[in-house]
Amino acid sequence: MTRRILIIGGGFAGLWSALGAARVLDMESHASSNVEITLVSPKPELHVRPRLHEASPENMAVPFLPLLDAVDVKFIEGTVDCIHPTDHSVDITTTAGEKQSVSYDRLVLTSGSRLFRPPLPGLAEHAFAVDQIDDAVKLRKHLEGLASQPDTTARNTFVVVGGGFTGLEVATELPERLRAILGDSVRPRIVVIERSDAIGPDLGPGPRPAILEALEHLGIETRVGAGVVSVDATGVVTATGERIDAGTVIWTGGMVASSLTSQISPQLDRQGRLDVTPDLRVIGAKNVFGAGDVVRALTDDEDHYSLMSCQHALFMGRFAGHNVAADLLGLPTIEYRQPFYATCLDLGAWGAVYTEGWDRQVKLTHAEGKERKLLINTQWIYPPAADREQALAAGNPNITY
CATH class of the missing domain: 3.50.50.60 (FAD/NAD(P)-binding domain)
Structure with a gap:
């Protein structure tokens, strides 16, 4: 049997x-x-x-x-x-x-x-995401379609809701992606909104100086200490009452x-x-x-x-x-x-920050960090070849790397 x-x-x-x-x-x-x-x-x-x-x-x-x-x-x-x-x-x-x-x-x-998509007004109807491939493709098509829209402040403003790992990677990737779509003459405004009192709250203080340096280098604004309370077709409203007009809102809320x-x-x-x-x-x-x-x-x-x-x-x-x-x-x-335990946070054209330990001691930044991130994302996390010996070896729980 x-x-x-x-x-x-x-x-x-x-x-x-x-x-x-x-x-x-x-x-x-x-x-x-x-x-x-x-x-x-x-x-x-x-x-x-x-x-x-x-x-x-x-x-x-x-x-x-x-x-x-x-x-x-x-x-x-x-x-x-x-x-x-x-x-x-x-x-x-x-x-x-x-x-x-x-x-x-x-x-x-x-x-x-x-x-996690809470029942915020307008979130389901108006916010993009990168949770699944279909979500990310929908966002890509939206971004590529911006070049055919009128050159307005709202078109060129992008709000990323969530200043954690995913939100930071999304936000810092945007300048390069938008440059390829909108050209060098457009200076997009990118705003990261984080309800905690600091950017990257779960990442801790270790890598934060590098993160803030990258955001400043890339011209990305931040709002901390207040989350988004509503989303509509033309922007967001935060818990402080601030309205940000934006044609693109990306939700990365955990x-x-x-x-x-x-x-x-x-x-x-x-x-x-x-x-x-x-x-x-x-x-x-x-x-x-x-x-x-x-x-x-x-x-x-x-x-x-x-x-x-x-x-x-x-x-x-x-x-x-x-x-x-x-x-x-x-x-x-x-x-x-x-x-x-290690983390490696992609920070767009600035590079990446690689840390080790649960206290997240910074080991690599800028181009060296980016090199490590590319190694992780393009090799280490990919499945082995469809070869029986290699595949079975990859299932060994005693692998230490």
């Missing part, structure tokens, strides 16, 4: 969970001949979300079927509508519109996160976990994430593991918890995949640990 490991989600955590599980089955081939791994995702491609602020977001999808085939992982192209933990099954709607019920012996939830988490457990953190044991098993759900943006996992022995980032999702996926397969085969699981 076939036993199934089902992985929900084809992002960084899901893809590397598949590699991690396949590696265990390969090593334990004598005991795993009746075990199959199935991954469910709306499309057979990895969306490289950390790069969606760039000029060609439609190119940020990496097909992964050849990789799954190389490690004998099955694929279902569809969306999970409902999880039934007590029955060990999920309801799926395929891209062809068919309804399926798929059973599992072990489940790995890696369904990711989505942009992330929340996939709503599927609530079908596993009602115990969620403020971002909708599940708590897990050290081996990434969902607390209260014996046969369910989780990885990536849907879980809050302890990363080290100093009480640091995972963030919604590909850095944590990718590594966590290896551990979740290893452990779900080991658990099904009756082998010991291992504790997820990821003590090394």
Whole structure:
């Protein structure tokens, strides 16, 4: 009788969970001949979300079927509508519109996160985003269409709501993108609005001087200490009552976990994430593991918890995949640990700032930081080649780089 490991989600955590599980089955081939791994995702491609602020977001999808085939992982192209933990099954709607019920012996939830969109007046109708490829393509088409519009102050004003990681990358990329669209004679006004009292609140004081230097160098304005309370077709209004007329408003107001988490457990953190044991098993759900943006996992022995980032999702996926397969085969699981933590913030033509440690000690800035960012974004976070040996090696949770 076939036993199934089902992985929900084809992002960084899901893809590397598949590699991690396949590696265990390969090593334990004598005991795993009746075990199959199935991954469910709306499309057979990895969306490289950390790069969606760039000029060609439609190119940020990496097909992964050849990789799954190389490690004998099955694929279902569809969306999970409902999880039934007590029955060990999920309801799926395929891209062809068919309804399926798929059973599992072990489940790995890696369904990711989505942009938090509060019910602000006008937000849904008038604000752009870079959360998903479709969002980013919509923004690209809008920006490219500006050249055919009358040269007005509103056309040339751009508001980025949110001064966190994504907001800063979006804002600092805009000058170069707009120069290519509108020409050198237009000086766009770009304003970043952050409701906290400082730009980059979650990044801390370490990289802030570099961030502020970059913003000044690029001519980007900031508003801190007051968020946006409404958006309309011609601009925004902040909590202080200031109105900024702008033809382009981009919302980057934080992330929340996939709503599927609530079908596993009602115990969620403020971002909708599940708590897990050290081996990434969902607390209260014996046969369910989780990885990536849907879980809050302890990363080290100093009480640091995972963030919604590909850095944590990718590594966590290896551990979740290893452990779900080991658990099904009756082998010991291992504790997820990821003590090394780094950030690399793209700051457009100024460069980038690279930090290490949870206190974010600045190690590289300007062109050196940009070189590191390019390495991360174009090589390190991409899947391995569709070669069985390389793919299985990439699923090793003991990789230290």
